[in-house]
Amino acid sequence: MSSARKLVPLEEHHRDPASALRPDSPWVRAVRLLVGAFVLAALVQKTYDATLPGTDVDSFQLYSEFTVQANLGLGFLLIGSAAWPAARLPRWWDHLFGAFVLYLVMTGLIYIVLVAPPEEPWWSWDLYWPQMAHHRLAPLYVVFDWLLVSRMGRGPWWRPLAWLAYPVVFLIFSWVRVHRRLVRLRFPGSHA
Numbered sequence: 566m567s568s569a570r571k572l573v574p575l576e577e578h579h580r581d582p583a584s585a586l587r588p589d590s591p592w593v594r595a596v597r598l599l600v601g602a603f604v605l606a607a608l609v610q611k612t613y614d615a616t617l618p619g620t621d622v623d624s625f626q627l628y629s630e631f632t633v634q635a636n637l638g639l640g641f642l643l644i645g646s647a648a649w650p651a652a653r654l655p656r657w658w659d660h661l662f663g664a665f666v667l668y669l670v671m672t673g674l675i676y677i678v679l680v681a682p683p684e685e686p687w688w689s690w691d692l693y694w695p696q697m698a699h700h701r702l703a704p705l706y707v708v709f710d711w712l713l714v715s716r717m718g719r720g721p722w723w724r725p726l727a728w729l730a731y732p733v734v735f736l737i738f739s740w741v742r743v744h745r746r747l748v749r750l751r752f753p754g755s756h757a
Contacts (some may be wrong), residue, residue: 586714588651593714600706601643604636604718607698610643614695631735632676635668636699639682659716666711671732673704 579670614620615627627633642665646654677687681700690697 572711573737588716589644594647597710598647600702601640601647604643604698604703605640607695608633608637608640611695611699626654631668631732632672632699634735635665635672636703639669639703642707660720660724662716663711663720663724664731667725667728668732669704669707676700689735692729 588594611627611633612624615622615624628637642662646662647656651658677700681687685692690701692701
């Protein structure tokens, strides 16, 4: 004979709903380690590909791409988040993580809207694996991590505006670099 079970209200059963998503949870740390390692492995593959004869990109050009820089930083950030307990990380760690969430979301959206071939559906995972890691997996993962894993503290309201400094500086750098290339193409003897 079974006795009737008493329903326990959620707030009594699990006083802190986010406790399963603490940054020190073993599975959160394991997923961060795996995603960080996968992102860095994809970068190693892209670097190797850049050294092959006949490729259209060299290592310097590869590492001057926003996508590569953002994924490099994210890979180390995820591995660092997995390696050390949240209490041992500096206070600014979550703010840096937030900046990289912005950078990877920008990377994913810019790839979908401007870079991907028009015939490639935005939901497709049928890409060369480093491209898939950097343009699909990493942006999607950081959004879920940011939304689901609790953070140590809140920053000032202007913090997200400060995060935009790096993309703005990178955009200016890119414009100057493109301008110099165009001047060289148009005026072959110039030293622009």
